[in-house]
Amino acid sequence: MPFLSMKKIWKYYQLGETRIAALRGVDLDLEEGEFVAVWGPSGCGKSTLCNLMGMIDTPSSGELQFLGREGVSLTDDEKSELRNHSIGFVFQSFNLIPVLSALENVMLPLQIKGTSSTIARKKAEESLEEMDLGEHIHHRPHKLSGGQQQRVAIARALVNDPMIVIADEPTANLDSENARRIIDLMRTMNGRKNTTFVFSTHDRRLLDRVKRQIHLQDGVIVEDRMLADEAS
Amino acid sequence: MITWMKIAIRNIVKNRRRSLFTILAIAVGYAAVNVFGGFTEYIFKSLQDSFIYAQGNGHLTIFKKGFLAQGKLDPFQFMLSEAETELIRELCRKDPRVMVVTPQLMITGLISNGSVSTIFVGVGRVPSDLTFVRSRATGMIGRLKLYEGRNLVDEVPHGVGLSAGLAKKLDLHQGSEAIAMSPTIHGQINALDMQVFQVFHSPYEELDDKLLMAPLDFAQSLYDTTSADRITVLLTEDRSTLPVKEHFERIFADAGLDVELMTWKDLSIFYVKVKDMFDIIFLFIFVIVFVIVVMSVVNTVSMAIMERTQEIGTLRALGLKRRGIVKLFAIESSVLGLIGSLVGIVFTFVGWGLVKVIEPSWIPPNIPYRVPLEVHLVPGYMAVSFVFLILLSVLSAILPARKAALKGIVDALGHV
Ligand SMILES: Nc1ncnc2c1ncn2[C@@H]1O[C@H](COP(=O)(O)OP(=O)(O)OP(=O)(O)O)[C@@H](O)[C@H]1O
Numbered sequence A: 001m002p003f004l005s006m007k008k009i010w011k012y013y014q015l016g017e018t019r020i021a022a023l024r025g026v027d028l029d030l031e032e033g034e035f036v037a038v039w040g041p042s043g044c045g046k047s048t049l050c051n052l053m054g055m056i057d058t059p060s061s062g063e064l065q066f067l068g069r070e071g072v073s074l075t076d077d078e079k080s081e082l083r084n085h086s087i088g089f090v091f092q093s094f095n096l097i098p099v100l101s102a103l104e105n106v107m108l109p110l111q112i113k114g115t116s117s118t119i120a121r122k123k124a125e126e127s128l129e130e131m132d133l134g135e136h137i138h139h140r141p142h143k144l145s146g147g148q149q150q151r152v153a154i155a156r157a158l159v160n161d162p163m164i165v166i167a168d169e170p171t172a173n174l175d176s177e178n179a180r181r182i183i184d185l186m187r188t189m190n191g192r193k194n195t196t197f198v199f200s201t202h203d204r205r206l207l208d209r210v211k212r213q214i215h216l217q218d219g220v221i222v223e224d225r226m227l228a229d230e231a232s
Numbered sequence B: 001m002i003t004w005m006k007i008a009i010r011n012i013v014k015n016r017r018r019s020l021f022t023i024l025a026i027a028v029g030y031a032a033v034n035v036f037g038g039f040t041e042y043i044f045k046s047l048q049d050s051f052i053y054a055q056g057n058g059h060l061t062i063f064k065k066g067f068l069a070q071g072k073l074d075p076f077q078f079m080l081s082e083a084e085t086e087l088i089r090e091l092c093r094k095d096p097r098v099m100v101v102t103p104q105l106m107i108t109g110l111i112s113n114g115s116v117s118t119i120f121v122g123v124g125r126v127p128s129d130l131t132f133v134r135s136r137a138t139g140m141i142g143r144l145k146l147y148e149g150r151n152l153v154d155e156v157p158h159g160v161g162l163s164a165g166l167a168k169k170l171d172l173h174q175g176s177e178a179i180a181m182s183p184t185i186h187g188q189i190n191a192l193d194m195q196v197f198q199v200f201h202s203p204y205e206e207l208d209d210k211l212l213m214a215p216l217d218f219a220q221s222l223y224d225t226t227s228a229d230r231i232t233v234l235l236t237e238d239r240s241t242l243p244v245k246e247h248f249e250r251i252f253a254d255a256g257l258d259v260e261l262m263t264w265k266d267l268s269i270f271y272v273k274v275k276d277m278f279d280i281i282f283l284f285i286f287v288i289v290f291v292i293v294v295m296s297v298v299n300t301v302s303m304a305i306m307e308r309t310q311e312i313g314t315l316r317a318l319g320l321k322r323r324g325i326v327k328l329f330a331i332e333s334s335v336l337g338l339i340g341s342l343v344g345i346v347f348t349f350v351g352w353g354l355v356k357v358i359e360p361s362w363i364p365p366n367i368p369y370r371v372p373l374e375v376h377l378v379p380g381y382m383a384v385s386f387v388f389l390i391l392l393s394v395l396s397a398i399l400p401a402r403k404a405a406l407k408g409i410v411d412a413l414g415h416v
């Protein structure tokens, strides 16, 4: 049973006089525990697709269902709650709140949900521990390296036990070694928690450990390939 | 909640320069309103005390009905007889809120130094009552010296006071003898000798060359009457004025007395006019402060929002609702408003303290000599402006924050 399903999704952007079709009739189902890479050249629509899956943008046409609920029928507040409870985000530029420590950043999704501070703190500590950031929990983001910041972001994305973590180019601002490490870490968490991960990249070298590759070109899925599940 | 507070405070500290200017704008606004408010309060209180205590008009004045409307032309028609005065005095004294009940009689006539004469407008008072009323004045008015010379006394009815201008005009000094002339209520001309006991300053400059103050006995002898034209009532507390007035109106009516009562405010036209004027000036200052505070908070919040658009997008992606974003910035500006108002309280105390230390003096309108200028601390104003400025800060943040919250999340995140 897919928990996320997209049917004939189109997304247009209006740029002055011209209308750009960023996605052109995308069909896509995601199931629990998948580890998916969306790849393709710059401008092919990876970010657009990630934003739609993450419920932070709306398609121009087509159907999008998340956990059986029709995307277009949800109010902004309902979508916010859905994101808070079921979707984790990892961004290209990490997007940690600069005035909050690593721990406080990770606590955020729980506090938005209304979890008590004590519980939020405990869960956030565990989540950071899993990312091997035990010593850095009280550091502000600017005191952390890019790789460390992105691990904090992953801890934050996972702290609420979401259905899915969406990472749009999570490695674009990292060197190849750290990029590797981030993808491996996500893969490990995918194996451990069965959380679905979708990340986008234009770096083909990062595709070797994924379970599924979605190849986008000009807003169309040109290839959707399941790979033999390799044990982690 | 604590998290949002943390974000707010840390951002305020992070942008300390900008925050400082906003806080200063709020603080200066707060102090401007409260120091000026404290100054107007001093003016109002001084005018009130001057009218009630220094001029001895008391809180309430009782007239024969019709005196104020028609009595100008024919005052003798509207006098309070000795019996009525006694009855009123008795009724008033039963009320514990009443301190003094004292009759007065206005007189007019000619005053002569033996060689030249001029007109005077005078009032007959019971000297001991007047002295007592004046002794109840507090603050600046209580410390004012109201005349040069001796006090008028009950025992010497011919010892009178003249306003400085009148004394000068007739070349009269303390101890000089003079003659007052006037028709009695029966229409005969009467003349009485008097001695100048004191020279005082008229509370109204235009009247400074006309005023005479005499013991009531003197005024009544001159008019050949035992009546009075008004009765002044001094209360223990200013704020009892209206309730006592209403109470007296009832008991006087029950006693069959045909009288009307006026409060000190009804009679002190000058007070009401000055108060109206200062209220308008206060409104101006208030509007200016309002605009400055709104502009600086809107500016600060708008800048913060612009710099933190990506942060807003991130928080929204993490599931914070639109009103959560508004709340975040509302908290931030309420903290600015709070600190600004607290600093404003400090500024107000500094302003108040400076005035206390420097002791500036000035010549206010309608007072012919220098008096100390004061600024009162008015807890009511301070509390109201405290709450108001914080609310205003929050409201000024809500508009720009709402706009930011309505923005698309992807746009906010900064589409690449
Ligand atoms: N807000 C926008 N306004 C106008 N055009 C847009 C907007 N966002 C995306 N596009 C266009 O839509 C197309 C797809 O963009 P998208 O960002 O999804 O591609 P991408 O695969 O993520 O590219 P990149 O690898 O550069 O991040 C591009 O042609 C882009 O120029």
Ligand SMILES: [Mg+2]
Pocket (backbone or CB within 6 Å): A046, A047, A048, A168, A169, B416
């Ligand atoms: Mg992109």
